[in-house]
Amino acid sequence: MNVLAPEWAAALYLVAASCFILALRGLSSPKSARRGNLIGATGAVIAVITVFLSMKIDNLPWILGTIAVGSLIAAPVSRKVKMTQMPQLVALFNGVGGGAAALVALLEVPHNTTVWSGIATAFTILVGSVSFSGSCITFAKLQELIPTRPLTFRGQPVVMALVLAGALASAVVVVMSGSLLAVLALLGLGLAAGVLLVLPVGGADVPIVISLLNAFTGLTVAASGVVLGNVLLLVAGTLVGASGTILTRAMASAMGRSVAGIIFGAFKGGSTAGSATVSDRPVRSSSAEDVAILLGYAQKVIVVPGYGLAVAQAQHVMAELAQALKDRDIEVVYGIHSVAGRMPGHMNVLMAEANVPYEDLLEMDEVNPQFKTADVALVVGANDVVNPAAKTSVGSPIYGMPILDAAAARQVVFLKRSMRPGFAGIENELLFEPQTTVLFGDAKESLSKVLSSVRAL
Amino acid sequence: MDAVTTLTIFVLAVFIGFEVVSKVSSTLHTPLMSGANAIHGIILVGAIIVAGQAESIGVLVVALIATLLATINLVGGFVVTDRMLDMFSGRASGRKAPEKKGEQL
Structure with missing residues (x-):
């Protein structure tokens, strides 16, 4: 017309x-x-x-x-x-x-x-x-x-x-x-x-x-x-x-x-997901059973979810594991970093999808003082947001970024797919600390194994 | 449109595009990308023009495919952006938008 x-x-x-x-x-x-x-x-x-x-x-x-x-x-x-x-x-x-x-x-x-x-x-x-x-x-x-x-x-x-x-x-x-x-x-x-x-x-x-x-x-x-x-x-x-x-x-x-x-x-030739050199320093890796024992006999566990949890679609297993620990009278809270994940607010929405109670999701300011009293910090698919380099190493790409203070917990357990550095492409010193153990594998598989081991305790 | 007019409009639009999003907070990166994505669905206007002038069945079919794709881009883009913003509202309100650098794996 x-x-x-x-x-x-x-x-x-x-x-x-x-x-x-x-x-x-x-x-x-x-x-x-x-x-x-x-x-x-x-x-x-x-x-x-x-x-x-x-x-x-x-x-x-x-x-x-x-x-x-x-x-x-x-x-x-x-x-x-x-x-x-x-x-x-x-x-x-x-x-x-x-x-x-x-x-x-x-x-x-x-x-x-x-x-x-x-x-x-x-x-x-x-x-x-x-x-x-x-x-x-x-x-x-x-x-x-x-x-x-x-x-x-x-x-x-x-x-x-x-x-x-x-x-x-x-x-x-x-x-x-x-x-x-x-x-x-x-x-x-x-x-x-x-x-x-x-x-x-x-x-x-x-x-x-x-x-x-x-x-x-x-x-x-x-x-x-x-x-x-x-x-x-x-x-x-x-x-x-x-x-x-x-x-x-x-x-x-x-x-x-x-x-x-x-x-x-x-x-x-370098991987864009983390192009820094990966050093060959040893890390303490452990089995799902060991992680289950650490968690099962703790009094307080703080979970730090990251992008790895989201890509593995492991939020439901994570919530089940948290529930299983709570059933053993263990205190479980989540430490949510504001830029964890791929969308701003990603982790909040992700955990909400798995019906995690809103009051269990703690913002950085709220959760950081609590790491001192936590027995285990369970870092699932997160890396840079717990990297102490943000505080200590001037000149690091993430220097100055506020981080979750997971290093203060008595034990730190990383669930990681590989030793590949996080987004920032720098190594995480926390991985090499004596209190740290690493369970390698896909977050969902690892969490399922840990969950069944916790239930068997 | 002659070349100079086109170039004038283009350059001015570039400056406006730079200017309007220059102060976006990182909380809104994803919805803004999605909203911009919806806006280029306006290629639907182009697809309608081509389909409306099609004189052979072959041209019409291709133009209708373009119309279909453009509609999906346009309608889906605005709807999904709205849903995204719906999810952020409630949580984002009352809290200062984070402007921290760094994401992690």
């Missing part, structure tokens, strides 16, 4: 773009975050209505039907998804957005008249498909469909370089001739590049990569705005691209990592 004059459509797009700016600003502060999100959604609705009213749109029943189907798929999934699965859902949404942009640009290839829009088209197809396949891999990693550790193979940098060179060549052909073959090659090489980009990234760094791919998708949407001559797409996409870049850097620095280090770290 052409009921709206172009000037009115442009004005409404301006309103929508303003909504997006206000949405991003709102989302940056806790008080206004929810309202910000609603303003963003309002802007999107305004924009979609505007496009229907301002342009000649054929195939209307098909389009409306598809939108209905898409909404019916997306809304219930988003409503029901578990908290621990939200990061991968965001990754998936990001990927399909990039895929949609690439398809839109692909269809516009025959309509390209200028070099300028040709370049924008090639950019959208390439980066959109990188974003799509990259997001699919991050989804698979977070969902543990594929191993979360960095996946590398010999000659990966060479393959990546060849793929990028091929993509660049195809892009040039697309701009010059618009040949369908080159378009498909560009699409395929873009998909391959996305896979190669994300495979070497360690599971711990995946959230930062999602944020980076999010910025990529934003830029593709901006470029598709150039292709279609639509100012709203240009503005909205650029906003997301720019704010996404800032956000990626902020997330990386909050975790003590650099973006380039994450992306290229694995190519250089």
Whole structure:
């Protein structure tokens, strides 16, 4: 329908773009975050209505039907998804957005008249498909469909370089001739590049990569705005691209990592999940039975949960173990570090999901004085948040970060998958202290074994 | 749109994008990412335009796939962000947002 004059459509797009700016600003502060999100959604609705009213749109029943189907798929999934699965859902949404942009640009290839829009088209197809396949891999990693550790193979940098060179060549052909073959090659090489980009990234760094791919998708949407001559797409996409870049850097620095280090770290041979040298000093490792005895005959146990607990989905076993200890009249509380986990507030929500009583979850200020009187500090899948280097070693990447004072407990038990350092990539001195024992293995398996041993005591 | 206008809009939007999120607290990193993710779902507008001008069945099918994907991005993005913020509210309120550096494994 052409009921709206172009000037009115442009004005409404301006309103929508303003909504997006206000949405991003709102989302940056806790008080206004929810309202910000609603303003963003309002802007999107305004924009979609505007496009229907301002342009000649054929195939209307098909389009409306598809939108209905898409909404019916997306809304219930988003409503029901578990908290621990939200990061991968965001990754998936990001990927399909990039895929949609690439398809839109692909269809516009025959309509390209200028070099300028040709370049924008090639950019959208390439980066959109990188974003799509990259997001699919991050989804698979977070969902543990594929191993979360960095996946590398010999000659990966060479393959990546060849793929990028091929993509660049195809892009040039697309701009010059618009040949369908080159378009498909560009699409395929873009998909391959996305896979190669994300495979070497360690599971711990995946959230930062999602944020980076999010910025990529934003830029593709901006470029598709150039292709279609639509100012709203240009503005909205650029906003997301720019704010996404800032956000990626902020997330990386909050975790003590650099973006380039994450992306290229694995190519250089080092694992991005902790690239510092692992020393071969001995640690005291022990069996599940020994840990069960330590716990079962303690009077007070403080549990320090971390990301390892979340990835292993071990929160329910953890809660069962705590209950089993309580049944033996042992005092059990949880020490929650505010940045433990992958989402701010991750541990609170995670333990709440396992029906751990709210009063058992103690904030850092509350729990730290209690470690002195604790018999055992049970550190499950956490590392940097109990690393004494934050207090003692000036110049350490985590120096100055407030930590949980687990070192003060009479005994410290680490449940760890390996000796790999935490996010900050530095060794934890606490692991080598005489009061420390380490039980290696997946948190869920280890906890189940400890639980059955405690029950057998 | 001519190149200069496009470039002008682009550069100004970059500055706004930098500016609006420059002071975000680490508590809100995840919801902000999710919200920004929802906003680029606006590619739906582009998908609708292409689908609305499709003249062959092949183009229409591809455009409808794009429409479907874009709708999932847009609708799902806003809904999941809202749920995320719902979870944070209650706990986040009344407490100062943490601005500590470092996360751990």
